[in-house]
Amino acid sequence: MVAFSSAFISAAVAALYVSGAASAPTPSTNGPAAVVARAPGVTHTVVAGLGGLHFDPENVVANIGDVVEYHYLPMNHSVAQSSFAKPCVPINNNAFFSGFMPTPSGQNPNVFTITVNDTQPIWFYCSQTKGSHCQNGMAGVINQNFNSPNTLSAYKAAAALTGTSISPPRIGGGVVGPNPNPLGGF
């Protein structure tokens, strides 16, 4: 009888959760529905090429679940992921990479979006070798650890000493999609 009672209680609790989640129009603060109803991530816009060989902003603070949306101005930029220790080269074969975004004027009709999945720093750079964009400061970070010597300025200083940039082997690690506001100015 003990097993039956336990199973009965479990079923009753499960039914309660299901009914609570299905009928609650507003997020609960103390039940499973609060987890189900987690707010969608914030979108952080980063503009490649704003102010020259520069990402703007270049130091992004984002929460888990947030999206970083890269926009592209002239001439022909990309965004790729590196490690802190080795700027201007892919962090590994799965480094995110937008591909190159040739943009004669205005904004590129496409954007590249990545989702932030953890709180570790994410280092990124433009892999355009013509004009040595990464070496000239076109680099940035998401969630720099401000208590660490691994700062964006240190990353850029190391980037300036690299001979050239390498692009990741393939586009991926994010989504290339239509620019939601291609005529918006920056």
Ligand SMILES: [Cu+2]
């Ligand atoms: Cu560039």
